[in-house]
Amino acid sequence: MNVVTPFEGIGASVRRKEDLRFLSGRGQYTDDLNRQGQTWAHILRSPHPHARIRGIDTRAASAMPGVLAVFTGKDMAEAGVGGLPCGWLIHNKDGSPMAEPPHPVLAVDKVRHVGDPVAVVVAETRAQARDAAEAIAVDYEVLPAAATMAQALAPGAPQLHEGAPGNLCYDWHIGDKAVVDAAFARAHKVATLELVNNRLVPNAMEPRAAIGEYDRGTGDYTLWTTSQNPHVIRLLMGANVLHIPESRLRVIAPDVGGGFGSKIYHYAEEAIVTWASGRVERPVKWTADRVESFMSDAHGRDxxxxxxxxxxxxxxxxxxxxxxxxxxxxxxxxxxxxxxxxxxxxxxxxxxxxxxxxxxxxxxxxxxxxxxxxxxxxxxxxxxxxxxxxxxxxxxxxxxxxxxxxxxxxxxxxxxxxxxxxxxxxxxxxxxxxxxxxxxxxxxxxxxxxxxxxxxxxxxxxxxxxxxxxxxxAPSAVVGSLGARAGLYEVGTIRVHPTGSVTVLTGAHSHGQGHETTFAQLVADKLGVPVAQVEVVHGDTGKVPFGMGTYGSRSLAVGGSAMMKAMDKIIAKGKRIAAHLMEASVEDIEFERGEFRVAGTDKKKTLTEISVAAYVPHNYPIEELEPGLEETAFYDPKxxxxxxxxxxxxxxxxxxxxxxxxxxxxxxxxxxxxxxxxxxxxxxxxxxxxxxxxxxxxxxxxxxxxxxxxxxxxxxxxxxxxxxxxxxxxxxxxxxxxxxxxxxxxxxxxxxxxxxxxxxxxxxxxxxxxxxxxxxxxxxxxxxxxxxxxxxxxxxx
Structure with missing residues (x-):
């Protein structure tokens, strides 16, 4: 095995490994995937910002060419599908919980914004699904809308949810008001400013897409989706929405073309295609067009x-x-x-x-x-x-x-x-x-x-x-006390193969940040393995231990730290194997740049020699160590x-x-x-x-x-x-x-x-x-x- 050069480790401007496939058109995004027997979904969305649904007539749409099924919110509710969950609970000033109204996957009784999903058509082709959706007749009773916060808080404003009086989700505070007021009372100058932080539309390069597939033979579901955190999607969708055991649900996020936060969340379309695939017993695919993204992707700021x-x-x-x-x-x-x-x-x-x-x-x-x-x-x-x-x-x-x-x-x-x-x-x-x-x-x-x-x-x-x-x-205990409904640790698995090459499995997910290069540099620096011999695997709940994804600039600080802990375990085990092979004390074994050495001597073993011994344990401390050279670590930040x-x-x-x-x-x-x-x-x-x-x-x-x-x-x-x-x-x-x-x-x-x-x-x-x-x-x-x-x-x- 070639030993890594100093220029591939931490601090080196190594060219991104992943760019060859991206720039040559060889990336594999969700929309690039097509499953055998695949069908297409088109989602009918509300043209009204606020309206009561008095009825939905799907008969004409169901009779159109290529249509396999048409589902409404009522159909999903009757099938026991739950609403989209919220992942963080905030308490009001008085300690009471925030208003947490239901968020149905498909609207049932009311629509509450332009773009609110109302029905889904599953057809043989994308064009057939779109055409059939236009034939769905929705009887709307249009209601007054509150488009701004001022309108929503005004006396007599239209009420969006029964469980949120006055359209208020929460009234929260932090800090000591009395101390602050006293400081203002003795101030020499007071600067005052009223400002607006404008609402933004994320507009990632790749629009969102999802494919749901149900396996009749096993009863398993697979979701391919444009996600920054597939494990969280599996947890939220499986446990709260579709009630599928995690052992029966696999979520895969392949190459993802940008996210900027907008692909963190669990969206309705992911649940729709997964559930619909079980009903039609064929894969169901949905890809947003850009206009649809403007009214279906979560916005920012405001x-x-x-x-x-x-x-x-x-x-x-x-x-x-x-x-x-x-x-x-x-x-x-x-x-x-x-x-x-x-x-x-x-x-x-x-x-x-x-x-x-x-x-x-x-x-x-x-x-x-x-x-x-x-x-x-x-x-x-x-x-x-x-x-x-x-x-x-x-x-x-x-x-x-x-x-x-x-x-x-x-x-x-x-x-x-x-x-x-x-x-x-x-x-x-x-x-x-x-x-x-x-x-x-x-x-x-x-x-x-x-x-x-x-x-x-x-x-x-x-x-x-x-x-x-x-x-x-971080840390999980602190954010849990503040209302988070998930842990915020990360996982890293380091698998050293018999030939000395390395596979890294991480719960972090790349959507343009260059993880496949940066994480490989960590391995190069720590284990002395050339960047070219490091494989980084992410985005697949069927391969990676439970991880929390990528957002909040956490990939290196949390995900990278988990990898470092796992590599520490690799080195510790490697030292024990090396000590046995070189007939030395474990305390005398030093490790640097891919080599285990006996301190003060010229005796040494490369990482490759150690990994061969671990996988072919002919001369191995079998009574002390299990064969193999693979370690997993979880890191919960302090x-x-x-x-x-x-x-x-x-x-x-x-x-x-x-x-x-x-x-x-x-x-x-x-x-x-x-x-x-x-x-x-x-x-x-x-x-x-x-x-x-x-x-x-x-x-x-x-x-x-x-x-x-x-x-x-x-x-x-x-x-x-x-x-x-x-x-x-x-x-x-x-x-x-x-x-x-x-x-x-x-x-x-x-x-x-x-x-x-x-x-x-x-x-x-x-x-x-x-x-x-x-x-x-x-x-x-x-x-x-x-x-x-x-x-x-x-x-x-």
């Missing part, structure tokens, strides 16, 4: 917030007070309740020594698509609020915005640092990332660039964002990890059109130990692209009656190549102190730090117009209106 920051005469933060309305949409998606609470309010200290914080969150049901985690999930909302508020506070106090941040940073010697909102940060150096970013962005030379832009008739601005996030959500950093955006605005162009962007992030710098750079750049999209372009819009206006790529503006600048990426490392790799996570940092940096730059560019705040997205129309509304005032001055 907060309305009032925030206040109290400061003393020296600009030191005394307290923060926040009141947020969070849109849940029409139903509770799998993890929706925890996003505006434990993944948002607990991050409101940011990177600052904020002595007291009080936050209250009201979650509201509206006649819109359900809202759940989207890249960052609560942390972008917290960072946007805090970093916009810091700039407002700088203007209020007259203190330079960089200086104000420096005065309030948590210092390196203050770690571990306990915030007033539950979290304890273990490590960081926020001064260092700020200094590095300012230098890389040439902050000092900006005013010269502003003057040059003004000569060209452009408005130029620069903005900064110093952020923190929480990743690797704490969150806390990536942090500084992003700097520079923009130019054309005052005649309102168009904003991001001309420079610098990101300096502390993601802990960097395993593959090239992959980190790509992850950060991708997140920044999404953050710029939210800041300047993207917004999901409903009209006052609940109709989705931005329901296609014609109406929803995604960032394109010419909307994005070159993104300079650098890292500054402080190690996580509580996982064996020292990693923190990098998948979401770009989307967290970038929106406030861009909006702060836009406000800076417009400061001569007296602009204090600009809502996202800062579209050309919005900016043009702001400029023209303020031109008379400027002329008067």
């Amino acid at each position: 907060h309305v917030t009032k925030a206040e920051l109290a400061l003393d005469q020296d600009g030191k933060i005394l307290a923060l007070r926040v009141s947020t309305l969070a849109n849940m949409g029409a139903y509770l998606s799998t993890f929706a309740p925890c996003i505006p609470t434990y993944l948002y309010a607990t991050l409101l200290a940011g990177v600052y020594t904020t002595p007291a914080i009080y936050c209250e969150v009201k979650a509201v049901f509206t006649n819109t698509v359900p809202v759940d985690a989207y890249r960052g999930a609560g942390r972008p909302e917290a960072t946007y609020l805090l970093e916009r508020l810091m700039d407002v506070a700088a203007a209020e106090t007259g203190i330079d915005r960089i200086e104000l941040r420096r005065r309030n940073f948590i210092r390196p010697d203050q770690f571990p640092y306990q915030t007033p909102v539950a979290l304890q940060y273990d490590s960081g150096n926020y001064h260092a990332t700020l200094d590095q970013a300012l230098q890389a962005a040439d902050w000092a030379g900006f005013e010269a660039r502003r003057a040059e832009a003004k000569r060209r008739g452009r408005l130029r601005g620069i903005g900064v964002s110093t952020y923190i996030e929480a990743c690797g959500i 704490n969150f990890t806390f990536p942090a950093g500084c992003h700097v955006a520079e923009v130019e605005i054309d005052p005649e059109t309102g168009r904003t162009q991001v001309v420079n962007f610098t990101a300096v992030d502390d993601v802990g130990r960097v395993i593959n710098p090239m992959i980190v750079e790509g992850q950060v750049q991708g997140g920044v692209a999404q953050g710029i999209g939210q800041a300047l372009l993207e917004r999901c819009v409903y009209d006052e009656n609940g109709q989705l206006l931005s329901g296609s790529m014609m109406d929803y503006t995604m960032p394109r190549a010419d909307d994005l600048p070159p993104v300079g990426v650098a890292t500054h490392t402080t190690l996580c102190t509580h996982n064996p790799l020292g990693v923190k996570g990098c998948g979401e940092v770009g989307a967290i730090g970038s929106p406030p940096a861009v909006i702060n730059a836009v406000v800076d560019a417009l400061k001569e117009y007296g602009v204090r705040h600009v809502e996202m997205p800062a579209t050309p129309e919005r900016i043009w209106q702001i400029i023209n509304a303020n031109r008379p005032r400027m002329a008067a001055e």
Whole structure:
């Protein structure tokens, strides 16, 4: 066996192994799969945001060519199919549980948003299923709709669910209100800001798809699906919806083309095709088209917030007070309740020594698509609020915005640092990332660039964002006490084959992050096996021990740590085998770079020799050890990890059109130990692209009656190549102190730090117009209106 070179291990920019098949069109996504005897499903969806179903006539559809079956919500309910479960329980201020109304797989009595599934047609072809669905006659009694949180909370508002009076899901809080109020009473200055975190549509490259297959011979079900966590789908769907024992249900998530959180949840379509396959006794396939995705995939963000920051005469933060309305949409998606609470309010200290914080969150049901985690999930909302508020506070106090941040940073010697909102940060150096970013962005030379832009008739601005996030959500006991209905550990199995090559089985799942390369690098670094000889297996509940999937930048911090523990077991067993083969004491065996050595001698055995001995145990301590060389470990984190950093955006605005162009962007992030710098750079750049999209372009819009206006790529503006600048990426490392790799996570940092940096730059560019705040997205129309509304005032001055 060739020993790995140092350039393949931790810290090396190894080219992604998986890209050969992806870039050559050899990937295998769910829609690429076709099962023998396969049929197609088409789902009829409600055109109304709110209506009572008085009846469904499926007779004409059932008689159409190729149709095998038509099912309604009543059919599924009569068959004992349960509703989609919610995975996190939140309690109200008074300790009572949140409202948790039923979420039927197919609507039974009412529809509650445009796109709510009403019936499913199973036919021989996709076209036949679609044609038959158009023949289904649904008798709707259209009801008034509440499309916004203001409408839903208004007196006399239309009620979405009987079990949620006033359309309120929960009224939650965190922090000590009395202490915060007292701090505000003695404040020298108070900065106040009301803002909106706009609703987003995830738009992964690959639309969702699912294939359900029932095996008549065994009674087993298999679901192929575009999922970030197949084990969780098996658990939720099997136990709560279809009531199938886990031994009879296999969930496979093959290659997945992007997710950004939108493929974490258990969706109705997964249960529909699995259940329908048992009824028609043939495989049933469904693939969303892009328009369908806009009204069936969970949306992201959608907060309305009032925030206040109290400061003393020296600009030191005394307290923060926040009141947020969070849109849940029409139903509770799998993890929706925890996003505006434990993944948002607990991050409101940011990177600052904020002595007291009080936050209250009201979650509201509206006649819109359900809202759940989207890249960052609560942390972008917290960072946007805090970093916009810091700039407002700088203007209020007259203190330079960089200086104000420096005065309030948590210092390196203050770690571990306990915030007033539950979290304890273990490590960081926020001064260092700020200094590095300012230098890389040439902050000092900006005013010269502003003057040059003004000569060209452009408005130029620069903005900064110093952020923190929480990743690797943990530990299980803590999140369980906070309402999580699942554990948040991860599993790793290391299988060393007789020839010394290695298979890694992980509960983490890749949907574009490069896991097959990064995880192989861990093995290369730890066991000395070349990357090319490491196979990574994921996404199949029939092969992988129970794992919790990928989200919250947990893959390395949690999944990688489980692998490290399993490799420690491999090495420990290998040392015992080596000691026997070389007639030495186990305590004298050292392992490094794929070789077991007897300390102080030239005796050695390679990992391959040890693995051969384990699988061909002719000379083996059989009375002490079982044959084989395979180990499994579970890792339950001791704490969150806390990536942090500084992003700097520079923009130019054309005052005649309102168009904003991001001309420079610098990101300096502390993601802990960097395993593959090239992959980190790509992850950060991708997140920044999404953050710029939210800041300047993207917004999901409903009209006052609940109709989705931005329901296609014609109406929803995604960032394109010419909307994005070159993104300079650098890292500054402080190690996580509580996982064996020292990693923190990098998948979401770009989307967290970038929106406030861009909006702060836009406000800076417009400061001569007296602009204090600009809502996202800062579209050309919005900016043009702001400029023209303020031109008379400027002329008067």
